[in-house]
Amino acid sequence: MTTARIVITPPRRLNVPRWREVWEAREIFYSFGVRDIVLRYRQTAIGVAWVVLQPLVTAAIFAIVFGRVAGLPTGGVPYFLFAFAGTAAWTVFSGVLTRAAPSLVANQALVSKVFFPRVVVPLSVVMSVLLDFVVSLALFAVLLAVNGVNPGWAVLALPLWTLCALALGSGIGLAASAIMVKYRDVQYVLPWLVQVLMYATPVAYSLDAVPAGLSWWFEANPLTWLMECFRWSMLGTAAPPAWQVAGLLGASAVAVVGGLLVFQRREREFADLI
Amino acid sequence: MSATTSSPPDTAISSRGLAKSYRIATSGRSHDRLSEALVARVRRPFHRREFETFDALHDLSFDIPWGEAVGIVGRNGAGKSTLLKILTRITAPSGGRVELGGRVGSLLEVGTGFHPELTGRENIYLNGSLLGMGRSEIKRRFDDIVRFSGVEKFLDTPVKRYSSGMYVRLAFSVAAHLETEILAIDEVLAVGDAEFQRKSLDKMRDVAKDGRAVLYVSHQMQTVTTLCTSAMFLDRGRLVHHGTVDDVMAAYRDSFTSFRESQEDVRRRPGSGLIRFARVTTPEVREPVDDTVITFEVGANPEIVGKYFVTCHVRDQRGVIVTQCDSRLVSQWFDPSEPHGGEVRIKDLWLQPGLYTVDMYLCQAGVFDEWQAAATFEVLPHLPYPEVVIEDGIFGAVLCDFDYEAW
Numbered sequence A: 001m002t003t004a005r006i007v008i009t010p011p012r013r014l015n016v017p018r019w020r021e022v023w024e025a026r027e028i029f030y031s032f033g034v035r036d037i038v039l040r041y042r043q044t045a046i047g048v049a050w051v052v053l054q055p056l057v058t059a060a061i062f063a064i065v066f067g068r069v070a071g072l073p074t075g076g077v078p079y080f081l082f083a084f085a086g087t088a089a090w091t092v093f094s095g096v097l098t099r100a101a102p103s104l105v106a107n108q109a110l111v112s113k114v115f116f117p118r119v120v121v122p123l124s125v126v127m128s129v130l131l132d133f134v135v136s137l138a139l140f141a142v143l144l145a146v147n148g149v150n151p152g153w154a155v156l157a158l159p160l161w162t163l164c165a166l167a168l169g170s171g172i173g174l175a176a177s178a179i180m181v182k183y184r185d186v187q188y189v190l191p192w193l194v195q196v197l198m199y200a201t202p203v204a205y206s207l208d209a210v211p212a213g214l215s216w217w218f219e220a221n222p223l224t225w226l227m228e229c230f231r232w233s234m235l236g237t238a239a240p241p242a243w244q245v246a247g248l249l250g251a252s253a254v255a256v257v258g259g260l261l262v263f264q265r266r267e268r269e270f271a272d273l274i
Numbered sequence B: 001m002s003a004t005t006s007s008p009p010d011t012a013i014s015s016r017g018l019a020k021s022y023r024i025a026t027s028g029r030s031h032d033r034l035s036e037a038l039v040a041r042v043r044r045p046f047h048r049r050e051f052e053t054f055d056a057l058h059d060l061s062f063d064i065p066w067g068e069a070v071g072i073v074g075r076n077g078a079g080k081s082t083l084l085k086i087l088t089r090i091t092a093p094s095g096g097r098v099e100l101g102g103r104v105g106s107l108l109e110v111g112t113g114f115h116p117e118l119t120g121r122e123n124i125y126l127n128g129s130l131l132g133m134g135r136s137e138i139k140r141r142f143d144d145i146v147r148f149s150g151v152e153k154f155l156d157t158p159v160k161r162y163s164s165g166m167y168v169r170l171a172f173s174v175a176a177h178l179e180t181e182i183l184a185i186d187e188v189l190a191v192g193d194a195e196f197q198r199k200s201l202d203k204m205r206d207v208a209k210d211g212r213a214v215l216y217v218s219h220q221m222q223t224v225t226t227l228c229t230s231a232m233f234l235d236r237g238r239l240v241h242h243g244t245v246d247d248v249m250a251a252y253r254d255s256f257t258s259f260r261e262s263q264e265d266v267r268r269r270p271g272s273g274l275i276r277f278a279r280v281t282t283p284e285v286r287e288p289v290d291d292t293v294i295t296f297e298v299g300a301n302p303e304i305v306g307k308y309f310v311t312c313h314v315r316d317q318r319g320v321i322v323t324q325c326d327s328r329l330v331s332q333w334f335d336p337s338e339p340h341g342g343e344v345r346i347k348d349l350w351l352q353p354g355l356y357t358v359d360m361y362l363c364q365a366g367v368f369d370e371w372q373a374a375a376t377f378e379v380l381p382h383l384p385y386p387e388v389v390i391e392d393g394i395f396g397a398v399l400c401d402f403d404y405e406a407w
Helices: A019-024 A026-041 A049-069 A079-100 A125-147 A152-182 A186-200 A212-219 A222-235 A242-267 B034-043 B080-087 B120-130 B135-149 B164-176 B194-209 B221-227 B245-264
Strands: A006-008 B011-025 B051-065 B069-073 B095-100 B104-106 B182-186 B213-217 B230-235 B238-243 B277-281 B292-298 B309-315 B321-326 B340-346 B354-363 B367-379
Touching: A019 A026, A026 A125, A026 B120, A049 A079, A049 A125, A079 A125, A079 A152, A079 A186, A079 A222, A125 A152, A152 A186, A152 A222, A152 A242, A222 A242, B011 B080, B011 B213, B051 B080, B051 B095, B051 B213, B051 B238, B069 B080, B069 B194, B069 B221, B069 B245, B080 B095, B080 B182, B080 B213, B120 B135, B120 B164, B135 B164, B182 B194, B194 B213, B194 B221, B213 B221, B221 B245, B221 B354, B230 B245, B238 B245, B245 B354, B245 B367, B277 B354, B277 B367, B292 B309, B292 B354, B292 B367, B309 B340, B321 B340
Parallel strands: B069 B213, B069 B230, B104 B182, B182 B213
Antiparallel strands: A006 B095, B011 B051, B011 B095, B230 B238, B277 B292, B292 B340, B309 B321, B309 B354, B354 B367
């Protein structure tokens, strides 16, 4: 038997994930991701069409409410495109967050009976969220062409912003999923919180529409920076100030590290509590 | 626990001072809701909650060499399942150190990773990866897994449409084709499907023959004796005995005896004590078809008004009450003004081979005397049938007298 010996000891105060094990669990990550994607549209009548339909309808509603009814400015971009870009980007963040949070409790049979690095469970939702985003992007590209809008070279930075959205969503999602093992309140509070956040963040309206007296409040929100960066890359609007870009990168790193720490700190009790 | 006592590198499992304790909140309630926890924190910001620790496992040190099939025995709550959970790394220990010489696969829970909406094929991949197989490894064994399970035709059907038998067969064949260096089996969790238990046992034999290591948690002395090469006996979280199967079984039996002896002291027995059993006896060994005869002697207490009755429970090794014989059911009452002798004769009950204990009660409106494990007896492993066809015994809680006729 030449396999490396595995040592089991009580977890330390700072419970750093064993990266080698996490890497070895990539199959599980992949299997979970595939499972989520396959399951979501199995036994549905129009299947994958939902991926396309949802952002279209949401963007249309936003365009009507904020563009027509409220008559908010967008800086020259058609409101439908503006709202579509906003919701697509927002969905990456909120999708990861809202699916990661209940994942541990939903998989409690596994968590209490099989061993594998637990981080894989909340992180695996990233795959299905990314797939949705890619489909939305393809649709968005068509819409851009139809409307004759060219975002320019800024589009190259899009993967970076996507990574930031994933980092913010999964960081908070990791912490939320770990806390939910003990406190099920999270499942009631979180959807509400995400909705509040969506209206508090310029997703369906632009920062220009915010009254000057309140704008500092909006500009202090890392999600605002995220939306500004996304819109710069997707619509070719004005580039966000450098401090916002730096702040976004910083906030993403803090979210991931913080979320991991909270998660790992509680990981030891999952099987005993769940 | 110091570095100098490090274990030899060629063992399958080495444990040093392994401990697991659970914290049970004693001051105030445990807070299940975030709001409660926050309110409690705000009210008494500097209050540290007090905990009572419950030691599920206490200072376990042992080495298990390769090629051993180790039976882990003990009464309910002795810590057997906790030990297995730590070794399979589902839960973390609170002290000590364990070294494993390889991956630990478990047949604890077959099919936990199965998702009803996914097809058989998809579930094989999902479950395989959960058990620690790589994608290429699963691909390589895919045909074997499918052949073993016999569900070829339904590979692309969601498993929710499977019969429960097909479901278990597929789940088991995935687990059975996992080639981990160490295999853990918990009998308690594996109950439910007789076929599956038999297959797990066969699998266990093969694994140990290959020079890997097997851990087997069981209540059944019979299977431990036939399948294991060594055994461990846990009692209230402590490793009482680790050695040959025969020695451990003797220690395990003795533990029943010592509990029985403690109950012979009337001061340790529950009940009001107004009247007590003086003696309870039964033949120590019997055949499955024999009548069970328990004789007892009860003292007198003229101050008791009215008659009392006797009741008797027969329990198997798992503590399950096989039957209750209440003297009221056969309208037998006893007069407390004078001492009595008596006997319970249980007829037409064919017990499975194994160890049984008898609990005796003296009752009226309340319980006068409760004597747990007042007597023990062993049913010999002889099956009362003319032919011997099944090697591992017969399934079921009890045996029965049956006949077949062909028309």
